[in-house]
Amino acid sequence: MGKWIIDPDHSVAAFSVRHLTIADVRGQFNRISGTVSFDPADPAGLSLEALIDAAGIYTGIAKRDEHLRSPDFLDVAQYPAITFRSTGFEALGDGKGRLVGELTIHGVTRPVLLDVAIAGPVQCPEEIGGETTMGISAGITLNREDFGMIWNIPMPGGPGAVGLEVTIRLDLEADLEE
Numbered sequence: 001m002g003k004w005i006i007d008p009d010h011s012v013a014a015f016s017v018r019h020l021t022i023a024d025v026r027g028q029f030n031r032i033s034g035t036v037s038f039d040p041a042d043p044a045g046l047s048l049e050a051l052i053d054a055a056g057i058y059t060g061i062a063k064r065d066e067h068l069r070s071p072d073f074l075d076v077a078q079y080p081a082i083t084f085r086s087t088g089f090e091a092l093g094d095g096k097g098r099l100v101g102e103l104t105i106h107g108v109t110r111p112v113l114l115d116v117a118i119a120g121p122v123q124c125p126e127e128i129g130g131e132t133t134m135g136i137s138a139g140i141t142l143n144r145e146d147f148g149m150i151w152n153i154p155m156p157g158g159p160g161a162v163g164l165e166v167t168i169r170l171d172l173e174a175d176l177e178e
Contacts (some may be wrong), residue, residue: 004036004134004174006050011172013052013082017144018163021155027059027068029082036174038134040121044091048099048136050170052082072151073144079107084114095119099138105147114138114170121176132176139169 013029031053038046055076057068069076086101099114119135144150144166152160 002038003177004038005177006032006034006036007133007173007175008032011170011174014169014171015166017166020161021158021163025059025064027057027065029053029056030058031056032170032172036134036136036172038118038174040134043095043097043118044089046086046089046091046097046099046116046118048084048086048101050084050172054080054082073149074106079105084112087111089116103140103142106149108147110142110146112140112142114140129175131178134174134176136172136174137170138172139167141165141167 008031011032013032014026015028016024016026019025029052032050034048034050036046036048054074055069057065057074057076059065059068068074071078074082081104083104084101086099088100090098090100092098095118097116097118099116101112101114102109103112104110115138117137119137121132121134124131124133143164144162145164152162155161
């Protein structure tokens with residue numbers, strides 16, 4: 001089983017959430033670290049540990065980013081990291097599978113199931129490092145209130161100004177540790 005190190009320069013956790021019941025707002029976290037255990041000959045043994053710096057949230061609007069860092073949402077002063085630690089993997093073939101694990105956001109840990117696609121590994125050209133690299137894409141939709149983020153403003157005919165469902169997508173590149 002190889003140990004792979006998540007490349008923070010080529011990895012992102014993106015999210016989207018409904019705003020005012022009419023449009024999706026998107027954002028991302030750019031500071032991700034962690035490890036992957038993976039053997040291309042035995043994908044069923046895949047495991048993943050990822051740590052996301054919650055203060056690294058970016059939506060392109062500074063005022064909104066500050067509100068998302070506040071106690072109303074992520075409360076990054078008290079909960080500086082979002083973490084995922086896998087507990088199992090079901091390989092479905094063709095580089096696809098389901099990764100079971102524990103997701104911690106805002107100090108709340110819940111079991112989750114991520115749909116996963118594995119790409120690679122590939123050998124990078126020497127001009128850009130020469131390392132052996134693999135990719136993992138994973139996605140989930142969750143209810144933010146399940147993680148203690150309950151702030152909202154009531155909307156006529158809707159759940160609130162900020163939707164409850166958040167769609168999260170991880171796109172990770174990881175380099176084989178030599």
